[in-house]
Amino acid sequence: MRFKWPILTPVFWAAMSPARKSIIGNHLRQFWAAYLVLVIALAPAFIVSSRVKATVHEHDLARFRSLVRDNRRDMEQLARQHFPALRETRGFFEASEEVLPAEWDRYFASMDLGLRFPAFNAIGFAQLVPVAEKASFQKLQQAQGAPSFKLPEIQTDHHYPLVLLSPEQTFPIHEQALDLAALPEVQSAMQLSVQSNRPEASAPLKLALKPADRPVTCVLMVLPVYKHNRAGEREKVIGFVVGIMELNRLFTVLLENARRDLLHFTFTEEAPGQPRQTLYTSVSATDSLLPVDPAFSEERPFSFAGHTWTMRVEAKPAFFANSESYLPRLSLVGGLLISAALFGITWSQARARALAERLSGSLAESEERFRLVNRA
Numbered sequence: 001m002r003f004k005w006p007i008l009t010p011v012f013w014a015a016m017s018p019a020r021k022s023i024i025g026n027h028l029r030q031f032w033a034a035y036l037v038l039v040i041a042l043a044p045a046f047i048v049s050s051r052v053k054a055t056v057h058e059h060d061l062a063r064f065r066s067l068v069r070d071n072r073r074d075m076e077q078l079a080r081q082h083f084p085a086l087r088e089t090r091g092f093f094e095a096s097e098e099v100l101p102a103e104w105d106r107y108f109a110s111m112d113l114g115l116r117f118p119a120f121n122a123i124g125f126a127q128l129v130p131v132a133e134k135a136s137f138q139k140l141q142q143a144q145g146a147p148s149f150k151l152p153e154i155q156t157d158h159h160y161p162l163v164l165l166s167p168e169q170t171f172p173i174h175e176q177a178l179d180l181a182a183l184p185e186v187q188s189a190m191q192l193s194v195q196s197n198r199p200e201a202s203a204p205l206k207l208a209l210k211p212a213d214r215p216v217t218c219v220l221m222v223l224p225v226y227k228h229n230r231a232g233e234r235e236k237v238i239g240f241v242v243g244i245m246e247l248n249r250l251f252t253v254l255l256e257n258a259r260r261d262l263l264h265f266t267f268t269e270e271a272p273g274q275p276r277q278t279l280y281t282s283v284s285a286t287d288s289l290l291p292v293d294p295a296f297s298e299e300r301p302f303s304f305a306g307h308t309w310t311m312r313v314e315a316k317p318a319f320f321a322n323s324e325s326y327l328p329r330l331s332l333v334g335g336l337l338i339s340a341a342l343f344g345i346t347w348s349q350a351r352a353r354a355l356a357e358r359l360s361g362s363l364a365e366s367e368e369r370f371r372l373v374n375r376a
Contacts, residue, residue: 033349044335046335048335049331057295060319060320067262068263068313069300071259071263071265072302072311074258075255075302076302076303082117082120082221083198085111085113085116086123086223087223088111089107089125092107093225108166111123118253119245121218121244121249123165123166123241123242124165125162125163125165125242126163126241127161127239128159128160128238128239129151130159131154137159141177149177150177154182156181156187158181160181161180162177162178162179162242183205183220185202185203185204185220186220189203189220189222189306190222190224193222193224193240194237200221201245201306201307202220202222204219204247204269205218207244216246218244219245219305220245222241222242222243223240224239225239250280262315262316262319263316264281264283264314265281265312265313266283266312266313266314268309268312283314296314296315297312297315300313
C-alpha cells in the first residue's frame, strides 16, 4: 500500500479541529517561502543526480563494449598466429620426396611448437592411402613396429591415417590408427581446406589424448599437402598436415591476455538442426549465482579457421570497481546539503520576520494600552 501523509488527506483535514487548522494555516503563511525554496532547490538536485547516474552508466557501458571489442580482436589475431604452423609444415613435406621419421623428428625439434604455437597439443601428417592399397599399407605399418595397426572400414575411396605425429605421447598412432576419413567432422574441414587452400578447423570431436584418462573435446586443423610436377605446379593431394587442439587448451591460450579479471567469457557453437553447444566457459559455479546486468552482457561472432562461434561476454563485479558510481550519490548529497542550507536560511528569515511582526504587534498593543491609561 502506498503511504499517504495523513495531514494531506481530505478525511483527516475535515476531522481536524479548527484550532489545529488555524495553527497549520498560520505556520504555512509564515514559512511558505522556505518550503517553496526547498521544493525549487530539491528538484534540480534530483534531476542532476539522475542525469549523472545516466552518464556514469553510459560511460561504463562504453568501457565494457570497448573491452569486448578489443579482447575479441586480440583473440582472433592470436588464433591466426597459429596458422603458420601448418603452412610451414606443409612446405617441409612438399620440399621432400619422402619424409623419414628421423627427418620429421629433427624438423619438429626445430619447430619449437610449444613456444611458438602453444594452442597445439600436437602436429602431424595424414597420408593419403587409396582403398586399393589398404592391405599393403597395413602390412607395412605392422612390420614397422605396430602389430595391431588396422585401418577402419570407410565409405570413401581414400584413407587418411596419421602416420607422423609429435609429440608422440599425445596420441598412440602406432597402437591405434587415427584415420581422418573415418571422422565426418574432419572430412568437411578437409574439403573446405582444399577449396580455400587455407587452414580449416573441424567441428568439435572427442579424442582420447594423453595424459587425460578420458576423451577430451578437440578440434583438428587441416591443410592439404600437394605433389608438384617439374614445372612447380600442383598435381594432386598426397595428404594433410594436421594440428590437434584440445578446446580447453585452445581457449586458455586465446584468453591468456584477455581481461579475465573483469570479464567472463563463454564460447558456443550452434550447428544447423542441433542445440547450442558450449565449447568453453570461464564462469564457475559460484559466479553463476551472481546477478548479471543484461546491459553488461553481450554476444559477438568469433571467427576461427572457417568456423563462426558465438562469444558471450559478461561483466564481473570487479568491472564495476573502477566505475564512478559514487558520483550520482555525491551529487545528490551535495544537492541536498545546498537545499537544506537554502531552506534553513529562508526559514530563519521567515522566523525572524514573524518574530519581528509579533514584537511590533506587542509594542503597538502596549502603546495603545498606555494611551488609554493616560486618557483615563
